[in-house]
Amino acid sequence: MSILRIPKSISVRPFNRQYSLLRRLLALDDNTADTAREVYPWDESPYEDLRTRAAIIRTQALCPVTSKSVNFVCPISGIPTHHSKEAWEQDKEYHEKKKYELLKKVNLYEHDLRSGREFDEFIFPGEQEHDFSTSLSNWDQFFYTRDFNPMNTEYNLAAATKVLTYPITIASTIHKLSPYSIEPKGPLTLEGLKSISALQYTLYPSHQKKQGEFKERPMRIFIVGAKMESMLPGYVWKQFGYLFPDTKFEFHFIGPECYFDKDTNSFARSNENGRAIVERYDEQITLHYHTLYFHELYNFGDLFPFDPYLDVFYLFHPGFQTADKPNWDKSLKGLLESKCPVYVTGYHDLDIRRELSWLLTHDLSDEMDILMNPTTNIFGSTKIDLVDFNPTETFQANNEILAFRGKRYHAIRT
C-alpha cells in the first residue's frame, strides 16, 4: 500500500517535466487516480475496529436479494453485502448501478483514515488576506483561494470535506458569493432571497452607515439536533469565522446528543433549567451547547427574541420521520414561529425528498414558505459512508440541502 505524495513522485522522474507539463496542461490530466492501493476485505483488515464493523454488518444486515443474513464478501469492494455468491450474482441493481465501486471507495477511505499517513489537510490556514476574496463555487476553488494545503488525492479531499462540510455549508448559504442563485436558474425562491438579504444586511453592513448601528448582539447560528457536528473543535468553526471577519458569531448546538463529556465518556446533560454549556473559542466565535430538545428550550424562552436579521437555523440530517419524529413535531412550531430561515440537509436524494414530504404534509405546512428547493449541496462531504444494517446503501454527509421558513404574513385562504 504505497501512499502517493507529490514531492516524492516527482523526484523520481525529474527530467520529463517540460513535456509532461505541456501535455497535462492540454489534456488537463488531473492524475488523481490513486490506483496503487490495495483493497482489504474488512474481515481481514489490519485494524480491529473495521473487523468488528464487518462482524456487526454480518449480524445486523439482511441480504437485499434473499432477505437472509449476510454471509458473502463482495470480491470487488471487500465488504460483506449478500447472503451467498448466487445472491450477489443475481443482484442486478447492484451491478447495473455499479454500487460496488462506491463500496470499494468506502473501504479505501476507511483504511486511509487509519493508515497513519501525514494528514496535511488538517493544517488549516489562518486569516484571509484582505486583498484576496474567497471563491465559494466548489470545494477545489474554496481550498485554493483560502490557501489550504493542496488536496491532491481524493483521500485528502474526503478527510478534509468530512470535517469542513458543516461550517462551509453554512457559509455557502449566507455568503455574498453564495453559489446558489435564484429561480429559475438556481434553487433559491423569491422568499429565500428575502431571508438571505436580511442576513446579508447584517453580515455586510453599508459603509455609509456607522458600524455597529444595527448589530447589538452577535449573529446566532442554531444547529438543531446536533450530533457529529457538535464534536467539532473551535478551530474548525473558526474557518467559518475567517469568511466573515467583521461579524461575531454564537453557535448554538441544540439536542440531547450535542455535548460529549470526555471525562465521563457519555453525552452530558446540562442542568435542568436549560442553561447552556458555553465554550468561548475567541473574540469572534463562541460555542453554546444546549442539551435539551429544541421545543423544551423554546418553551423556556431563554433564546427570545428571534430576529430574522440575526438568527439562522441549520438541521444537519434531522431525520424527521425517524424515531425522533414526536420531538420534531413539537419543534417545528417553534422553528416556524421564529420566522428565521431553516436549512435542512440530507444524506442523499431519497433522504431529502423524505424530509420535504414530511414538511409538506405536516399540519403546519400552510404556515411555511420554501426558501430553497432541494438541491445538491456543493459543499457536501465527498467521503462516502456505509449504512451498517444495509451495506449496499451508501450516503454522504450533507449531500443535499433545502430551506424553509415560517410565513412572514398571516396565511389567508382565498
Add this chain to the structure above:
Amino acid sequence: MPVVGIPKSHSKYRNQKTFEITPALYRVRSQYFNRNLIGFFAVTAIPLGVYLYTWKMLTTDDLSDIPIPPISDEELSKLKKEYSSKK
C-alpha cells in the same frame, strides 16, 4: 505587488523545485480551460489575421492601379540605356 508569475501564497500548489502544478491546482483550473481556449483563439486571431491579410495583399498586387506618366518609346529606350550603363 507583482501580478505576473506564480502567486506568492498558494506556493504549496506547485512543486517547490520544478514548479509543476499539483493535481489540486489542475482541478482548480480545469473549469477555466474551455473559456481560456476560446480566449486564446480570439486573441491569436487578430495578429494572425493582420499578417495573412498583408501577405495576401502583397502577393496578389501587380501595382497596375498606379498611373504611369505618358512617355514616348524613344525616351524610354534612352532611359533604359542610361540605366544599363550605370550598372
